[in-house]
Amino acid sequence: MSRHEHLERSIPSTSADPKAEVTLTVNGVSVTREVSTRMLLSDFIRHGLRLTGTHVGCEHGVCGACTVMIDGRAARSCLTFAVQADGADIRTIESEAEEDGTLSALQQAFQECHGLQCGYCTPGMIMNIRAHFDSGEELDLSDEGIRELISGNLCRCTGYANIVKAVRRAAELAGKA
Amino acid sequence: MKPPLFDYLVARSSEEAVKLLSEYPGAMILAGGQSLIPAMNFRLAAPAALIDINRISDLRRIDIVDGNVRVGAAVRHRDLEQNDAAFAANPLLRAALYHVAHVPIRNRGTTVGSLCHADAAAEMPMVLLLTGGWVTAEGPSGQRDIPAEEFFEFHMTTSREADEMIVSATFPGLPTGAGHAFAEFARRKGDYAIAAVGAIVERGADGVISSARIAACGISSRPVRLSEVEAALVDTKLSDDDIHRAGELAKQSVTAPDDAHATTAYRQHLLASLTRRVVRQAAGIMKES
Known part of the structure; x- marks a missing residue:
């Protein structure tokens, strides 16, 4: 077998659009769906489940807008296939606020500190920070530590200064500072 | 920016994954997918099948x-x-x-x-x-x-x-008492290195370098050992001249052509200064043997 055979354009064998059934927990609710194997988790969340709070920016893992929590850890939903999430526990931005609309401490901090302008990057920011807050790992609330934490999330509006403030404020509100 | 069609196969053991690789010509292994999936989203990769190895517990050790x-x-x-x-x-x-x-x-x-x-x-x-x-x-x-x-x-x-x-x-584990260092230059944190260097240095009780391993990435078509630098450091006491010379020798390992990120001359400059930095750091944090 040639080492480079996989580089040649090839087509799947089983059907025109291979599908698989997945069962996963999203924001505490168990869902079962049939998905195309090639469906990205980001598209499954947005189009399959209509949870459009998760945003899609670059679709190649650079911008961080699509960040969700997979089994407690922040991850790019555009770099994960929905079929890979079979059995996983997914948490999206929709899990942050209470049902009556009361914002979570993290969301309140972003609002208070003006940590967003257009808001496109905010769901990814929040889920990344949420995963870090909930991990039990030590928080480094220096400017440098916070910038390191959010380094995988691009924001084109704010210049980050108010996001850094918001993370620190959120840690205070959550009793972690 | 959507990946092309593929068959999705879940392997339950490494033997099964290897068997599936032979059965499905054009299949690729799916581990974390953090390079493969973007390549598929860009249509730079179009494997006929993906063999998911994430559910093989033996491979998570x-x-x-x-x-x-x-x-x-x-x-x-x-x-x-x-x-x-x-x-x-x-x-x-x-x-x-x-x-x-x-x-x-x-x-x-x-x-x-x-x-x-x-x-x-x-x-x-x-x-x-x-x-x-x-x-x-x-x-x-x-x-x-x-x-x-x-x-x-x-x-x-x-x-x-x-x-x-x-x-x-x-x-491999590091030798007991060896000093080590790693330094990288990238335009933004988290980007691939424009140049990065690692060093493992051992020094005798008399302060003389008994062994040095130095390697770099970002500067060639693959990661490279800086053999000339290693040879030049052994049997020295790491004087400022020795360290300066190490940096100059490192420059000859740069074979990457000018690209969008850096010119060859700039990479040579970076490699020289990163090499000097890691050699100093590796020597500085070395425990007395």
Whole structure:
């Protein structure tokens, strides 16, 4: 077998659009769906489940807008296939606020500190920070530590200064500072 | 920006994954997917089938074997970074992993996957080469070990055969008392290195360097050992002149042409200053032997 055979354009064998059934927990609710194997988790969340709070920016893992929590850890939903999430526990931005609309401490901090302008990057920011807050790992609330934490999330509006403030404020509100 | 169609196959053991590789020509192994899935989203890769190895628990193990760190093919970067036994055996792993993309990428991306992807600017292939490590390939006729020197052939090209899967990588532990350092320059934190250098230095009680291993990435078509620099450092006492000379010698290892990120001359400048920095750091943190 040639080492480079996989580089040649090839087509799947089983059907025109291979599908698989997945069962996963999203924001505490168990869902079962049939998905195309090639469906990205980001598209499954947005189009399959209509949870459009998760945003899609670059679709190649650079911008961080699509960040969700997979089994407690922040991850790019555009770099994960929905079929890979079979059995996983997914948490999206929709899990942050209470049902009556009361914002979570993290969301309140972003609002208070003006940590967003257009808001496109905010769901990814929040889920990344949420995963870090909930991990039990030590928080480094220096400017440098916070910038390191959010380094995988691009924001084109704010210049980050108010996001850094918001993370620190959120840690205070959550009793972690 | 949507991936092309593919058959999705879940392997329950490495034997099954290898069998599926032979049965499905054009199949690729799916580990963390943090390089493969973007390549598919861009349609740069279009495998007919993906063999998902994430559910093979044997491949999620980090073992310390004879003082060496053996990392299974499904081990996430982040798990290796946070593993204290791996850090104790080889602290360079944590030092280098800090520079690999961002935490959300390291949460899913695998170290062995990064080795197999073999980007010439990636950190972990360089660390495997620097530490004298190897990968273990499993094919239809069994397993073989491939030393890092023979594994990385070119940018994104390895000596893995198409019917083989890399089941683990082994990073040797650092020699007792050896000093180590890792330094990288990238335009933004988490980007691939424009240049990065790692060093392992041993020094005798008389202050004379008894051994030096230096390797770099981002400067050539694959990770490279800086053999001339190593040879020039051994038997010296690391005077300022010795360290200056090491940096000058490092420049000749740059073969990357001018590209969008840097000119060759700029990479030579970076490599020289990073080499001087890691040599100083590795010597400075060295324990008395």
